[in-house]
Amino acid sequence: MPKREEAKPAKKEGSVDTLPQESESQVVPADGSSSSKKTTRRRFIKAILTVAALATLGGYALSRYISTRGAGPSLARQLVMVDDSSPYGTAAGRKVNVSDLTTFPPNSHWVITYPSSGDSKVDAQAVDTFRKFELIRLPVELGGDKPAASSFVAFSKLCVHLECSPNYNPTQNVNPTENGYESGPGYTTHQNFECPCHGTTYRIPDGLAVDGPASRQPPPTNAVPMLTLSADDQGYLRVEPPIWDVNHNGKLGYGRYVSA
Ligand code: FES
Incomplete structure (x- = not known):
């Protein structure tokens, strides 16, 4: 049996068509979001991640700098x-x-x-x-x-x-x-x-x-x-690289165990 075509509501004279005509990307899906909104969100998340990564790298570099300054030259042979x-x-x-x-x-x-x-x-x-x-x-x-x-x-x-x-x-x-x-x-x-x-x-x-x-x-x-x-x-x-504890090279200004 042929499907009955639903009747479209008649367009009022002088009314403006509210649906955009240009592209699919601008079609508003059922959940209310749009692709352009998604793109903006993706860019926002990307920017946040980039800032977080840069902050992490910067923090690491800073902590290395500070620890190197505090320790002086590395304890090597x-x-x-x-x-x-x-x-x-x-x-x-x-x-x-x-x-x-x-x-x-x-x-x-x-x-x-x-x-x-x-x-x-x-x-x-x-x-x-x-x-x-x-x-x-x-x-x-x-x-x-x-x-x-x-x-x-x-x-x-x-x-x-x-x-x-x-x-x-x-x-x-x-x-x-x-x-x-x-x-x-x-x-x-x-x-x-x-x-x-x-x-x-x-x-x-x-x-x-x-x-x-x-x-x-x-x-x-x-x-x-x-x-x-x-x-x-x-x-x-x-x-030789020292181990600064009381069981090895000792703690400077404090002491060291001496085996009998
Ligand atoms: S500081 Fe060396 S004996 Fe007192």
């Missing part, structure tokens, strides 16, 4: 270079070679900077004691004449008592007025790492406090942090 300071004579500014017993003789000491700026003159001017270490070539009786990394130790220059700077100075005269440098019964040499402020004495080679106030502190606050040293295949001394 590094060749040991003596601070370029006149008291160190021919060793000043030099890379340390374990086979060179003339420039770096047993029972001697120098200050090194870790992390280093890469320029020993700049390092010598750095005053941040958290980056300063006393490099000691051990006395012969402790194996300091061996062409090996084990002939050296590198102690933090921050005392674990109240953060003064201890020194290794075995050749100095006895100074009874300066804490830490006094002589005593059986105490005829200075082959220790000694703090001038209150007299803490750290023994070599393990850095345990054996006299003075830090020796009365409980572990791990009774031993000075130290660097781990190794030598490359040409004999140049280097610092």
Whole structure:
């Protein structure tokens, strides 16, 4: 049976046709939205996503910048270079070679900077004691004449008592007025790492406090942090990347566990 055609309402004379004539894109669908609205929304979402991505990248770059600034140079393996300071004579500014017993003789000491700026003159001017270490070539009786990394130790220059700077100075005269440098019964040499402020004495080679106030502190606050040293295949001394906790290289200004 043929379909009955529905009668269209008669167009009033003079009325305006409200439906657009041009394109399908402008046809208003049943849900009330339009393609142009969708396009606008898509563009809006795209813009939001782009802004979010740029903000994320910017934030990441900023955080990297800030963290790099805070941490200084990265803690990497590094060749040991003596601070370029006149008291160190021919060793000043030099890379340390374990086979060179003339420039770096047993029972001697120098200050090194870790992390280093890469320029020993700049390092010598750095005053941040958290980056300063006393490099000691051990006395012969402790194996300091061996062409090996084990002939050296590198102690933090921050005392674990109240953060003064201890020194290794075995050749100095006895100074009874300066804490830490006094002589005593059986105490005829200075082959220790000694703090001038209150007299803490750290023994070599393990850095345990054996006299003075830090020796009365409980572990791990009774031993000075130290660097781990190794030598490359040409004999140049280097610092292994430290682990700054009390079970490894220690916490600077705080302490380190020393195994019995
Ligand atoms: S700060 Fe070194 S002994 Fe007090």
